[in-house]
Each structure stands twice: as structure tokens, then as C-alpha cells.
Amino acid sequence: MIEFHLDTRSGVPPYRQLVDQVHRALRLGVLTEGDRLPTVKEVAAQMAVNPNTVLKAYRELEYAGLVAPRPGVGTFVTRTLDDTVHPEYAPLRRELVDWLTRARAAGLAEESIEALFQSTLGDRTGDPLPETGAAR
Structure with a gap:
């Protein structure tokens, strides 16, 4: 539950x-x-x-x-929205766990990690981020 x-x-x-x-x-x-x-x-x-x-x-x-x-x-x-049946789910989840581990090791607080993720998720421009990984 x-x-x-x-x-x-x-x-x-x-x-x-x-x-x-x-x-x-x-x-x-x-x-x-x-x-x-x-x-x-x-x-x-x-x-x-x-x-x-x-x-x-x-x-x-x-x-x-x-x-x-x-x-x-x-x-x-009455129905689910379960995406886990897709074959891409497991490897993407592993990559995300790896990324979260690196973010925590870099000293980012949970709130900063969430803010970074949300801002990246909300970026609809389609422009790739610079190779340095710096946020815009």
C-alpha cells in the first residue's frame, strides 16, 4: 500500500x-x-x-x-502506468543510479540533485548541454 x-x-x-x-x-x-x-x-x-x-x-x-x-x-x-516492462528500463535505471552516486560523491545535496534533474527534464529546447557538463 x-x-x-x-x-x-x-x-x-x-x-x-x-x-x-x-x-x-x-x-x-x-x-x-x-x-x-x-x-x-x-x-x-x-x-x-x-x-x-x-x-x-x-x-x-x-x-x-x-x-x-x-x-x-x-x-x-483500475489500471497502471508501469513503464518497467520496457526493455530499456533496466539499463536506464542502472545509468541513473550511477549518475546519482556520482552526484552524491561530488557533494551535491538531495535538493540540488533534484533541482538539477528537474531543470534538465524541463529543458525543452533540445539543445545539447556543453561537453563540460555545465548547466546553462
């Missing part, structure tokens, strides 16, 4: 954080078809948020066709 975490400093609304965490769990195979999500009451208590926040997240996931509520039973995953 997924365990949610709330980052109050991120600036991302709590409901969006829940949706994003479920998406990640579905993409990584942590959640699979048929798995039950924690109840709204459980998540609201664990994260100290209003139950309506959790309901909003669960409704968005339902509209996306990823989960379905079963009255009196819970909310269940």
Missing part, C-alpha cells in the same frame, strides 16, 4: 501532491491493478489535511480512469 508524504515547502497544493504520488507509484509498479488506496479518513489523519483535499485527489484519479471507488469497501486501482 502507498504511504503518502506532504511537502509543505514545495508550493504544490496538497491534493496535487497526492495525485502526483499515485502517478509515480503507478508508473513504478508500486501500485498495481486491484490495489486498494488508503481511505480518505486514513490519509487525512496521516497528513493532517482536510478530507476534502483527499477526496479532490481521489476524484481526479477517478476521472483519469486510474482508480474506482467501491462504496463501503474503498478506492481501488
Whole structure:
């Protein structure tokens, strides 16, 4: 079962954080078809948020066709976003683990690693980075 975490400093609304965490769990195979999500009451208590926040997240996931509520039973995953079945997944993951190891050895903090990754991921220009590896 997924365990949610709330980052109050991120600036991302709590409901969006829940949706994003479920998406990640579905993409990584942590959640699979048929798995039950924690109840709204459980998540609201664990994260100290209003139950309506959790309901909003669960409704968005339902509209996306990823989960379905079963009255009196819970909310269940109806499909996955698992990319791990692709043959490219394992070698890419190994390369990423190697890169993360090098980044940590270079003294980068987790926040800096995440910022570097996010800025690189968000770079849609298609321009290759300079050979020096310096960020633009």
C-alpha cells in the first residue's frame, strides 16, 4: 500500500501532491491493478489535511480512469502506468543510479540533485548541454 508524504515547502497544493504520488507509484509498479488506496479518513489523519483535499485527489484519479471507488469497501486501482516492462528500463535505471552516486560523491545535496534533474527534464529546447557538463 502507498504511504503518502506532504511537502509543505514545495508550493504544490496538497491534493496535487497526492495525485502526483499515485502517478509515480503507478508508473513504478508500486501500485498495481486491484490495489486498494488508503481511505480518505486514513490519509487525512496521516497528513493532517482536510478530507476534502483527499477526496479532490481521489476524484481526479477517478476521472483519469486510474482508480474506482467501491462504496463501503474503498478506492481501488483500475489500471497502471508501469513503464518497467520496457526493455530499456533496466539499463536506464542502472545509468541513473550511477549518475546519482556520482552526484552524491561530488557533494551535491538531495535538493540540488533534484533541482538539477528537474531543470534538465524541463529543458525543452533540445539543445545539447556543453561537453563540460555545465548547466546553462
